Amino acid sequence: MERRSFVRQAGLAGVLAAGAAPAIVQAQANIRWRLASSFPKSLDTIFGAADVFAKKVGEMTGGKFQISVHAGGELMPPFGVVDAVKDGTVEIAHTAPYYFFGKDETFALGCAVPFGLNSRQNTAWMIEGNGLKLMREFYRNYNIINFLGGNTGAQMGGWYRKEVKSLADIKGQKMRIGGFAGRVLERIGGVPQNIPGGEIYQSLEKGTIDAAEWVGPYDDQKLGFNKVAPYYAYPAWWEGGPQLDFFINTKAYEGLSAEYKAIVEAATAMAHTDMQAKYDAKNPDALRQLVAGGTKLFRMPKDVMEAAFKESQALYSELSAKNPNWKKVYEDWSKFRREQNLWFRFAEAGFDDFMQAQKL
Template sequence: MERRSFVRQAGLAGILAAGAAPAVVHAQANIRWRIASSFPKSLDTIHGGAETFAKKVGEMTGGKFQVTVHAAGELMPAFGIVDGVQNGTVEAGHTVPYYYFGKDETFALGAAIPFGLNSRQMTSWMFEGNGLKLMREFYAAYDIINFPCGNTGAQMAGWYRKPIKSMADVKGLKIRIGGFSGKVMERMGGVPQNIPGGEIYQALEKGTIDAAEWIGPYDDQKLGFNKVAPHYAYPAWWEGGPQIDLFVNRKAYDALTPEYKAIVEAAATYAHVDMQAKYDAKNPMALKQLVANGTKLFRLPKDVMDGAFKASNDLYNEIGTKNANWKKVYADFAKFRAEQNLWFRFAEQGFDQYMQSQKL
């Protein structure tokens, strides 16, 4: 069969299966992209998501499509990603959407909101529900197209100089807490601080803040929080399954060939799965090491959880009365969450509860 006819009839999937992909890739132009990250290089898990994406793009294009990753502060501030991508300063950014709730609260729905979805549910909403469609419609106003590119799984609730025993202990608490969740903390009487990951340790060490949440044992241990605050809380009611996104400038994306667009999507999806796999593999040992070195675990009391739940729902209702974007996306999000919780209550929770009660 003549080669052009073969390519036309087989399509990309057939070409890959037949081993003819190199000819297709070699026909593409050489491209270089820069990704600005919101994270420090020291965090090989969350910062590493962008590096995993970049590596896969290079591998799948035979080096024709090169992507370089730049840590927070190298090209722009950690929380400057949306502006940088929207303005075309960089082709892409790797960040957590809720950092930008100040522009529009709807950003938070693309990552995590208090008492939202767990990581599996979030991925399901994005890929099989309306999540990706609705968020892309929203991001279009910023000339951005997003790709799910990581998830940490459920997080810990942070490090405290003193344990939280009741709602009274939240009053006046100066806590580093990411993005949108700070709005709920304010309603509970706390004093939220939105501080980039690379600056949290110094703020906690100097007493500028009383507590700080970041992600979980593996990353928290790397950042040394246990050295300056001995009490470690769980669970993070604000982050049941936060998604990290690859934000791509619309013009840069539209300039890609269909093959390169497919490769961007495939590489982002690979990085998405890879990040959570890393966290799930690394967190158990890190938690054991932290406890062995004196970390004191405690569970947030029920009155704190109940207070946070009420404050969160009150906030969502208020936002819905004044933000049409939020109202549209949250309505779908909430419906999906209700359906997911109905299912997880039986099979998933039933299995997990039994297994976690066993001595293995």
């Protein structure tokens, strides 16, 4: 019987049962990887992206490529994942690149910097702009290849024991703030604290810090910040759309077959989309519940926003003068931001402004 006729009549299941499967399927090896997350397992949104990724890889390989997912602190400290991937201790990590700005500020451009890109703009820069290309060139110094791993969307501006009414209220305030943004907070008088997500509540409860930010209503409610700080600010001028990443050890990735590499890329894309969808779907009800429970919302004062903007731009210029890695990426990133803001101010902002004024 002619092979094509046989395939049509028997169907794929019959072909596989008969042992006539294409060599491409038969050749795949059984692989086991470990994934180290920087996030606590209790956060099904941000930690959950790693679970989505691992599950999809398993499904698309018929269970031959298994990835075990480990919460922050399980295999190593939450901020130890870059070194672990670099050294090959684990094959893959899921994290927020800006946590590692202390190694090189360029890490932050792969995630979020104050007054940066929103989530759609960030994805556009990465995929259709030069973002992925430039960041991969940079991460090569750390034996890493990166793939998009989710985005939270624009974040809230944090929880405060006392309402911030002006820039003067920032002076001397100890605040847990993620990654690179602390550099700007420091320049406007605040005292930044870089604390992993699973340790923020205790620090706020004990008074070790005066304020803290994480992501937004859904996560923040789970972490219980509303129980120890009544005032909730918006927006986070430091995180308009932070990009999460999957960091993969270069040697481990290059050891994959072409088919497995394609599956990894597809699964990361699914996880990337899933995270943003979860936050957009879950945040509204969580915010409503927080306000009903006594949370007091306030908008970040204009003088705080203006001072932070001014200092962030000054900081970026300083970094461009002394860090060639930063300068190379920042010049492309800032040009892309300028073009995106030109476009978004019309259709996107015009539509959003009108819709948000309606009482639907």
